[in-house]
Amino acid sequence: MLVVENVTKKFGGLRALSKVNVAVKKGEILGLIGPNGSGKTTLFNVISGFYHPEEGRIRLQGEDITRLKPHQIARKGVGRTFQIVRPFGDMTVLDNILVSGLFSVPRGEAHRKIRDRCHKILKIAHLTERMNVPADALSIAEKRRLEIARALALDPQLLLLDETMAGMTHTEVDQALEMTSRIRKEFGLTIIFVEHVMRAIMAISERIVVLSEGTKIAEGSPKEVSENEQVLNAYLGHRRTS
Amino acid sequence: MQGIRSSIGLNSLTMSVGFLVLIGIIGLVSDTATTSYLHAMVELMILAYSLNLFTGISGYANFGHVIFYGLGAYTVSVSAVGLNAIGTSLPTPVYVLGAGVFAAVFALVIGFPILRLRGDYFAIATLGINEAVRVTICNTKELGEGRGIYVLGLVPSYDIKTLFIQLLIIAFAVVITTHIVLKTKLGYGLRAIRADEDVAEIMGVNTSKYKILAYALGAFFAGLAGGVVTLQFACSFPEYLLITRSVDMFSAIVIGGTGTLLGPLVGSVIFWIVKDALLINFPYFHLIIFGTALILLILFFPRGIVGLVNKSLAKRGKVLE
Numbered sequence: 001m002l003v004v005e006n007v008t009k010k011f012g013g014l015r016a017l018s019k020v021n022v023a024v025k026k027g028e029i030l031g032l033i034g035p036n037g038s039g040k041t042t043l044f045n046v047i048s049g050f051y052h053p054e055e056g057r058i059r060l061q062g063e064d065i066t067r068l069k070p071h072q073i074a075r076k077g078v079g080r081t082f083q084i085v086r087p088f089g090d091m092t093v094l095d096n097i098l099v100s101g102l103f104s105v106p107r108g109e110a111h112r113k114i115r116d117r118c119h120k121i122l123k124i125a126h127l128t129e130r131m132n133v134p135a136d137a138l139s140i141a142e143k144r145r146l147e148i149a150r151a152l153a154l155d156p157q158l159l160l161l162d163e164t165m166a167g168m169t170h171t172e173v174d175q176a177l178e179m180t181s182r183i184r185k186e187f188g189l190t191i192i193f194v195e196h197v198m199r200a201i202m203a204i205s206e207r208i209v210v211l212s213e214g215t216k217i218a219e220g221s222p223k224e225v226s227e228n229e230q231v232l233n234a235y236l237g238h239r240r241t242s
Numbered sequence: 243m244q245g246i247r248s249s250i251g252l253n254s255l256t257m258s259v260g261f262l263v264l265i266g267i268i269g270l271v272s273d274t275a276t277t278s279y280l281h282a283m284v285e286l287m288i289l290a291y292s293l294n295l296f297t298g299i300s301g302y303a304n305f306g307h308v309i310f311y312g313l314g315a316y317t318v319s320v321s322a323v324g325l326n327a328i329g330t331s332l333p334t335p336v337y338v339l340g341a342g343v344f345a346a347v348f349a350l351v352i353g354f355p356i357l358r359l360r361g362d363y364f365a366i367a368t369l370g371i372n373e374a375v376r377v378t379i380c381n382t383k384e385l386g387e388g389r390g391i392y393v394l395g396l397v398p399s400y401d402i403k404t405l406f407i408q409l410l411i412i413a414f415a416v417v418i419t420t421h422i423v424l425k426t427k428l429g430y431g432l433r434a435i436r437a438d439e440d441v442a443e444i445m446g447v448n449t450s451k452y453k454i455l456a457y458a459l460g461a462f463f464a465g466l467a468g469g470v471v472t473l474q475f476a477c478s479f480p481e482y483l484l485i486t487r488s489v490d491m492f493s494a495i496v497i498g499g500t501g502t503l504l505g506p507l508v509g510s511v512i513f514w515i516v517k518d519a520l521l522i523n524f525p526y527f528h529l530i531i532f533g534t535a536l537i538l539l540i541l542f543f544p545r546g547i548v549g550l551v552n553k554s555l556a557k558r559g560k561v562l563e
Contacts, residue, residue, distance in 0.1 A: 048444055074446040088437035099434045102427050103446035132556075154446055 007056035031205030049073040079151030080160035087135035094131040100153040125149035161193035254503040290494040290506035291416040292463035296456040298500040301436035306368030310461040312483035314341035314468025319391040319478040338469035345465025376483040390479035499546030
């Protein structure tokens, strides 16, 4: 589905990503973890075309998308959310979703069909009652759901979720997990998600990739990763040997 | 996008068109002085709508919009003089359309480089290009330098009512165009750009394409208005490119409500009436009073009068379509 090959992204002298390799299979749900500043969001930015890497290639279903513009990548079926929510504040919730709905479809598709799809997504994201409210007026949990809804309206094959559960209460995390599993099944999605809520990662990811200081330090099942020495070091510091 | 929400019955399109018809009727049955007054008001309205198409909806502050009006005016005079030299001329609508097309083409050419800039940088670039073009015209012998180009006898002379009808046709066209833009992908894309350009791009909006499309579309209508002004005075002057006119149109859309269908109309009417009344009553202080009022308006009602109405309607769960 998506293959990230040897990707290096530098900001001045800082190597935000260095020779990172990540592959995700169709239908898979991949967790991406790592300490702050390890390059998780940068990787998302590189995949979605926001940044272009200095080295390496990104292929989506065999096609090289490394040099494409973000809107071209979006139309090829890559949807994403933002860690710090960025709704179109003065537009209504429905209009927010309609933007990606309108722009993802091939020219000439009936507006009624797009609208029906957007309404369906509103329902899944539990935002139907709030659809005529300006997005600025939503609560933070609602804004997070709007982020996901907006990405879904793109009709993506691959969904990049960037900390959609940060700062949520226990119950809200449960709801978000339930929603993630549901959309994945209903839309047949492949998902890569960045998360700090460990309970969420362990619960739904099939495979986990761990980044630290821009390099991949581990990869494997949740169980393998949680027992990996290097991962523990990166998160908790080195064990004292006395 | 009809049928999504509860509308309040009267929609913005009906109101805008109705209001224009009203202005048209008043202008056509009154004396010449009133017609001239309304003629100038409708001209400002067209310019405000054309500015609104790009700047109003996308939020890209543009202080050099008057350049397209000026270039439209010069397109007519230069082509009339040129054609006369080879012993021919064109029907009036062709001159005016040509003015719009030239302005739009010019917008495409300068749009490619300057639309890469964002925010303040874009605003400054528009100012710079505006002045550069104006000064170039003032110093080019073939363009009449500071004196302008006279085309008396080269283009048909019309009385003010005929000119007024021409402006009204353009005004209807720009209102309907704005309506269509707001209801289609172009409008959604531009509104998304206004809210967050990077996110718009991630949501599939080809931001470069939509910005330049709207920029050229706005230039086209400003160019048409410029074409008519050359017919009106049988001359094109460098003064048509003065920045103060850009400020006038900017004020009009800010007062009325940027990015809306009714805003430019409401704003132009209020701007014209208030500015004129202030000028007559306070000849020395009118700009100070007007400026202060404008600042207060922006501070307290950043979305203009239409924005204010929309907000109070939204509280009652209704929306102005």
